Amino acid sequence: MEKSIIELLESKIQGKVSSTREFREFYSVDASSYKIIPKIIVIPKNESDIINAVKIAKKRKISITVRGAGTGLVGSALNSGIILDMKNFSSIRLDKNYARVESGVIKGNLDKKLEASKKFFPPNPSIGSFCSVGGMLGNNSSGSRSLKYGSVIDNVKEITFIDGNAKKIILPKNKTIAKQIKKIITNIELERFPKVSKNSSGYRLDKIKTEKDVHKTIIGSEGTLGIILSAKLEIKNKPKKQILIIIEYESVIKAAKNCLEINKTNPSAIEFVDKTTFDQIKYKFNKKSKCLLFVEYDEKINLNEKKIRKITTGNIVKKLQTQEEIAKWWKYRDSSLHYSLKSIKKENRIPHIIEDAAVPLEKFPKLFLILNKINKKYKTKSIVYGHAGNGNVHVRLISKRSGNQIIKKIAIEYFEEILNLGGTITAEHGDGLARSEFIKKQYGSKNYKIFKKIKEYFDPDNILNPGKIITSKSTVIRNLEKF
Numbered sequence: 245m246e247k248s249i250i251e252l253l254e255s256k257i258q259g260k261v262s263s264t265r266e267f268r269e270f271y272s273v274d275a276s277s278y279k280i281i282p283k284i285i286v287i288p289k290n291e292s293d294i295i296n297a298v299k300i301a302k303k304r305k306i307s308i309t310v311r312g313a314g315t316g317l318v319g320s321a322l323n324s325g326i327i328l329d330m331k332n333f334s335s336i337r338l339d340k341n342y343a344r345v346e347s348g349v350i351k352g353n354l355d356k357k358l359e360a361s362k363k364f365f366p367p368n369p370s371i372g373s374f375c376s377v378g379g380m381l382g383n384n385s386s387g388s389r390s391l392k393y394g395s396v397i398d399n400v401k402e403i404t405f406i407d408g409n410a411k412k413i414i415l416p417k418n419k420t421i422a423k424q425i426k427k428i429i430t431n432i433e434l435e436r437f438p439k440v441s442k443n444s445s446g447y448r449l450d451k452i453k454t455e456k457d458v459h460k461t462i463i464g465s466e467g468t469l470g471i472i473l474s475a476k477l478e479i480k481n482k483p484k485k486q487i488l489i490i491i492e493y494e495s496v497i498k499a500a501k502n503c504l505e506i507n508k509t510n511p512s513a514i515e516f517v518d519k520t521t522f523d524q525i526k527y528k529f530n531k532k533s534k535c536l537l538f539v540e541y542d543e544k545i546n547l548n549e550k551k552i553r554k555i556t557t558g559n560i561v562k563k564l565q566t567q568e569e570i571a572k573w574w575k576y577r578d579s580s581l582h583y584s585l586k587s588i589k590k591e592n593r594i595p596h597i598i599e600d601a602a603v604p605l606e607k608f609p610k611l612f613l614i615l616n617k618i619n620k621k622y623k624t625k626s627i628v629y630g631h632a633g634n635g636n637v638h639v640r641l642i643s644k645r646s647g648n649q650i651i652k653k654i655a656i657e658y659f660e661e662i663l664n665l666g667g668t669i670t671a672e673h674g675d676g677l678a679r680s681e682f683i684k685k686q687y688g689s690k691n692y693k694i695f696k697k698i699k700e701y702f703d704p705d706n707i708l709n710p711g712k713i714i715t716s717k718s719t720v721i722r723n724l725e726k727f
């Protein structure tokens with residue numbers, strides 16, 4: 245008699261294999277509003293375990309979805325087949341300008357190790373120390389300092405991964421595959437890619453200028469093209485000095501307009517928070533204040549301070565220069581999601597669907613006008629915070645009478661407006677279950693066909709995280725468990 249999938253996995257895998265109810269429940273959720281119960285959990289011990297798991301998944305036609313720390317906000321790491329937890333892949337090796345990091349490394353552990361050598365890896369998601377490097381690579385994550393230093397995709401030199409054929413590949417080292425990728429993307433329509441400084445939607449084929457860039461195909465691919473074993477990350481010297489300036493504004497539109505001017509002074513961050521966040525800060529802001537900008541510089545401190553005083557249209561309330569003070573105020577900003585959840589009754593929360601769009605900075609004020617229009621039409625309210633320097637805001641919608649259909653309608657309408665402004669439906673959180681069905685609209689049919697060819701090349705049997713990025717089904721509402 246043929247062995248069951250679990251028996252087969254147990255006979256070939258040295259790590260853990262489990263299908264107990266507790267394990268399946270644990271891996272059925274992440275930080276999103278979705279829930280999908282997987283069949284089997286595999287925690288590989290080594291590279292051969294991953295190769296064997298992919299071989300078995302391929303042979304038995306069951307999906308295999310890699311998971312990091314499960315902090316993703318749109319269900320990217322949830323699926324129904326095998327879930328592969330990379331937590332045993334936790335080694336870090338530091339060179340002068342690079343860190344060779346396995347994908348299960350938790351970001352906080354990497355930060356600590358780099359800190360000791362006065363170095364840092366620039367992309368800094370607000371989730372802080374809790375996400376994994378694999379998840380950051382999978383989503384092409386970023387954070388406040390991506391304004392100056394770019395997203396993950398701009399800070400990686402090499403990727404080692406196992407594709408859907410169970411083959412180990414190192415890119416851009418493998419010249420044959422590099423050439424093949426270049427060939428597949430020959431007719432890509434670059435003009436259909438959003439004109440924004442950060443984008444985590446679809447496959448980032450626009451970033452491939454030469455064969456040296458082909459590893460960027462895998463970054464942001466949400467585990468749909470390969471299971472990343474390790475990456476060579478570019479690390480930088482920690483800045484010697486920083487200054488964080490907090491500015492209050494009586495109008496959100498005024499603050500949004502000011503971002504364009506402030507951005508010309510090369511700050512390391514321009515972040516936005518609305519009243520929900522600043523009401524939690526122990527400081528007496530002006531009663532008329534509607535929002536704050538956090539503006540950080542990590543070079544030419546005195547000169548930049550003079551510049552910002554000249555160009556700001558708001559009121560500077562704080563100038564922070566010690567590490568302790570700066571860290572304390574960044575914590576307020578990083579807690580915005582927590583503060584927003586705290587302030588909304590559970591039954592009035594609308595799941596994350598439109599929480600991560602970005603538009604070109606010169607169109608940034610318009611994004612708030614679109615939100616006002618949506619709130620009026622659907623009788624919703626919104627809490628807003630985010631990476632203003634990148635034209636990227638996180639929106640938390642509140643409604644007393646929401647239903648699944650409203651969520652989908654709002655998503656269709658909001659994304660339509662974002663695309664009209666030349667923006668992206670997701671700047672850093674990825675497509676996952678919430679946005680994959682909108683990718684064709686984002687990039688057009690011709691580019692979408694090229695995305696499909698890339699998927700078929702690395703994963704011809706569609707076993708790697710199926711239904712994400714390439715999908716013919718609508719997944720925005722299905723599996724919204726906690727809603």
Ligand SMILES: Cc1cc2nc3c(=O)[nH]c(=O)nc-3n(C[C@H](O)[C@H](O)[C@H](O)COP(=O)(O)OP(=O)(O)OC[C@H]3O[C@@H](n4cnc5c(N)ncnc54)[C@H](O)[C@@H]3O)c2cc1C
Binds near residue numbers: 313384472473
């Ligand atoms: C409070 C809060 C704040 C956040 N702030 C930010 C922010 O500022 N910026 C930001 O970018 N994100 C933010 N996020 C979203 C999320 O934390 C990041 O995207 C994070 O990098 C995901 O990492 P993870 O390890 O949890 O990934 P998971 O959720 O486990 O996985 C994410 C995706 O990556 C894939 N993946 C995981 N490991 C691998 C691997 N080894 N190989 C290939 N693919 C892999 C998964 O299949 C999945 O598609 C926030 C989330 C929360 C809850």
